[in-house]
Amino acid sequence: xxxxxxxxxxxxxxxxxxxxxxxxxxxxxxxxxxxxxxxxxxxxxxxxxxxxxxxxxxxxxxxxxxxxxxxxxxxxxxxxxxxxxxxxxxxxxxxxxxxxxxxxxxxxxxxxxxxxxxxxxxxxxxxxxxxxxxxxxxxxxxxxxxxxxxxxxxxxxxxxxxxxxxxxxxxxxxxxxxxxxxxxxxxxxxxxxxxxxxxxxxxxxxxxxxxxxxxxxxxxxxxxxxxxxxxxxxxxxxxxxxxxxxxxxxxxxxxxxxxxxxxxxxxxxxxxxxxxxxxxxxxxxxxxxxxxxxxxxxxxxxxxxxxxxxxxxxxxxxxxxxxxxxxxxxxxxxxxxxxxxx
Amino acid sequence: xxxxxxxxxxxxxxxxxxxxxxxxxxxxxxxxxxxxxxxxxxxxxxxxxxxxxxxxxxxxxxxxxxxxxxxxxxxxxxxxxxxxxxxxxxxxxxxxxxxxxxxxxxxxxxxxxxxxxxxxxxxxxxxxxxxxxxxxxxxxxxxxxxxxxxxxxxxxxxxxxxxxxxxxxxxxxxxxxxxxxxxxxxxxxxxxxxxxxxxxxxxxxxxxxxxxxxxxxxxxxxxxxxxxxxxxxxxxxxxxxxxxxxxxxxxxxxxxxxxxxxxxxxxxxxxxxxxxxxxxxx
Numbered sequence: 001x002x003x004x005x006x007x008x009x010x011x012x013x014x015x016x017x018x019x020x021x022x023x024x025x026x027x028x029x030x031x032x033x034x035x036x037x038x039x040x041x042x043x044x045x046x047x048x049x050x051x052x053x054x055x056x057x058x059x060x061x062x063x064x065x066x067x068x069x070x071x072x073x074x075x076x077x078x079x080x081x082x083x084x085x086x087x088x089x090x091x092x093x094x095x096x097x098x099x100x101x102x103x104x105x106x107x108x109x110x111x112x113x114x115x116x117x118x119x120x121x122x123x124x125x126x127x128x129x130x131x132x133x134x135x136x137x138x139x140x141x142x143x144x145x146x147x148x149x150x151x152x153x154x155x156x157x158x159x160x161x162x163x164x165x166x167x168x169x170x171x172x173x174x175x176x177x178x179x180x181x182x183x184x185x186x187x188x189x190x191x192x193x194x195x196x197x198x199x200x201x202x203x204x205x206x207x208x209x210x211x212x213x214x215x216x217x218x219x220x221x222x223x224x225x226x227x228x229x230x231x232x233x234x235x236x237x238x239x240x241x242x243x244x245x246x247x248x249x250x251x252x253x254x255x256x257x258x259x260x261x262x263x264x265x266x267x268x269x270x271x272x273x274x275x276x277x278x279x280x281x282x283x284x285x286x287x288x289x290x291x292x293x294x295x296x297x298x299x300x301x302x303x304x305x306x307x308x309x310x311x312x313x314x315x316x317x318x319x320x321x322x323x324x325x326x327x328x329x330x331x332x333x334x335x336x337x338x339x340x341x342x
Numbered sequence: 343x344x345x346x347x348x349x350x351x352x353x354x355x356x357x358x359x360x361x362x363x364x365x366x367x368x369x370x371x372x373x374x375x376x377x378x379x380x381x382x383x384x385x386x387x388x389x390x391x392x393x394x395x396x397x398x399x400x401x402x403x404x405x406x407x408x409x410x411x412x413x414x415x416x417x418x419x420x421x422x423x424x425x426x427x428x429x430x431x432x433x434x435x436x437x438x439x440x441x442x443x444x445x446x447x448x449x450x451x452x453x454x455x456x457x458x459x460x461x462x463x464x465x466x467x468x469x470x471x472x473x474x475x476x477x478x479x480x481x482x483x484x485x486x487x488x489x490x491x492x493x494x495x496x497x498x499x500x501x502x503x504x505x506x507x508x509x510x511x512x513x514x515x516x517x518x519x520x521x522x523x524x525x526x527x528x529x530x531x532x533x534x535x536x537x538x539x540x541x542x543x544x545x546x547x548x549x550x551x552x553x554x555x556x557x558x559x560x561x562x563x564x565x566x567x568x569x570x571x572x573x574x575x576x577x578x579x580x581x582x583x584x585x586x587x588x589x590x591x592x593x594x595x596x597x598x599x600x601x602x603x604x605x606x607x608x609x610x611x612x613x614x615x616x617x618x619x620x621x622x623x624x
Contacts, residue, residue, distance in 0.1 A: 029550055049582045050553050054554060058579055177415045193514050196515055307548055311548075312555075313548075314546050314547065
């Protein structure tokens with residue numbers, strides 16, 4: 001009976017995810033009728049050229065990117081919340097978001113001459129630097145926390161993450177002050193946006209997305225064992241050091257990839273796991289994949305609103321996730337009597 | 343005779359002290375466009391400090407700087423150290439400095455020029471403030487004649503209104519909206535900004551709206567002498583846009599077009615030249 005419920009839940013969730021993607025492809029700053037969208041997707045040779053480009057090369061990759069970004073951020077949030085046993089844990093707590101932002105800002109300081117050698121590097125400089133910044137931050141946090149009395153315990157990691165995050169934010173603010181002309185672009189990065197993102201950005205981050213998703217699924221298997229406490233986990237034969245490294249690697253890689261896709265989009269990593277925990281299951285084996293689907297739906301719809309609400313202008317998607325997510329989340333907290341996550 | 347000299351001296355003394363020179367003698371400018379305006383109206387002798395971004399005209403570089411343009415990076419005590427009687431500020435960026443300056447009896451001029459009329463009004467205001475009315479009028483008439491000249495030049499080759507996309511930055515795409523002076527200049531020169539329907543000065547727009555509005559010409563302000571147009575011409579999604587298909591993508595001097603000041607006539611001329619090039623290119 002329960003198994004049927006889980007299967008039905010995933011089936012419905014995936015259907016809603018697909019439906020949200022269809023909605024995302026149908027709506028945008030330009031009004032395009034559904035018949036035209038259908039034609040552009042499946043019979044592009046018969047469609048108007050600019051409509052085919054808008055639907056296939058602008059909206060489609062963007063919707064897929066938003067879906068994957070939401071899934072990765074929510075997945076990393078679910079893993080971090082489970083591992084740190086902290087309801088507020090997400091990519092921000094490890095300093096990954098601020099590390100990625102610092103990397104992106106630093107990319108603006110690199111002289112053009114140094115990157116001219118490779119067209120690939122030049123085109124994706126910001127994303128590559130942001131990714132490097134995020135991964136470097138995660139490594140620094142882990143390395144510093146290892147010097148703590150209890151080597152690598154969760155409190156040490158959280159405290160180090162918060163400290164490194166503040167440090168990265170301070171350096172970012174300083175660099176933006178020094179280089180005013182990059183202010184607009186970086187301001188947007190801090191609010192999150194998929195504006196101008198296309199197939200190239202998606203393909204660039206697809207390998208990292210695949211690896212991160214695989215690692216998240218692997219972690220979800222032993223997070224339930226860890227939730228009983230470290231001693232119980234050790235008694236059950238779990239290698240704590242390996243588990244810790246794997247959780248940090250999967251969460252950090254997922255968050256770094258998500259941040260590179262759309263900038264520092266808040267709320268998704270925090271909200272999606274909480275929603276799933278309350279309406280579906282607190283078991284990580286189910287929670288992680290369900291949170292990923294929920295995060296994907298949330299971000300695809302938020303991006304569709306960001307594109308459609310003030311045509312031909314766009315709003316940064318981070319504004320929408322906070323505006324829509326906050327009241328929804330507060331309602332959920334008050335309406336549900338379930339226990340808060342330990 | 344002695345009495346006569348005494349009366350003349352007394353009169354001069356009275357005039358000097360009863361009607362002192364009210365024009366500011368120590369100006370600190372925190373706005374690059376206003377620094378240019380002060381030089382344009384010939385009041386540069388009263389200018390005592392500038393920002394790091396006030397790099398035009400070259401003589402401005404000889405003045406001491408109070409720091410960067412960003413309001414948060416400017417030290418209030420550094421401004422006070424110059425004992426200014428007038429400080430020129432930018433609206434929004436330097437709002438937090440207005441009250442502290444006023445409370446110390448220092449006059450402030452808040453620049454908020456966005457469109458062409460604002461720019462011309464500010465030149466007039468600075469000329470009045472510095473007591474350089476004649477030079478101000480001269481500067482304005484020079485701008486007027488440059489704009490007229492640009493208009494004639496632009497209209498000489500083109501009959502039809504040209505749709506222009508002005509790319510301030512890409513990924514995310516920022517452009518000029520209705521309130522920007524760029525939109526005004528394009529309109530005067532017989533062209534049209536494809537985003538002139540957006541109220542903001544510098545809105546963020548979606549890529550699909552750029553593609554669907556089919557601009558016939560794309561202009562972008564190039565900074566750091568990087569004026570290669572390839573990065574726009576090579577965008578796959580833009581291949582059907584007439585401007586890209588016909589190679590009508592042009593770079594303009596980013597420093598010039600980021601300062602809404604007295605070089606507005608020069609900007610009009612630069613734009614007119616591009617419009618002519620665009621018209622003659624097949």
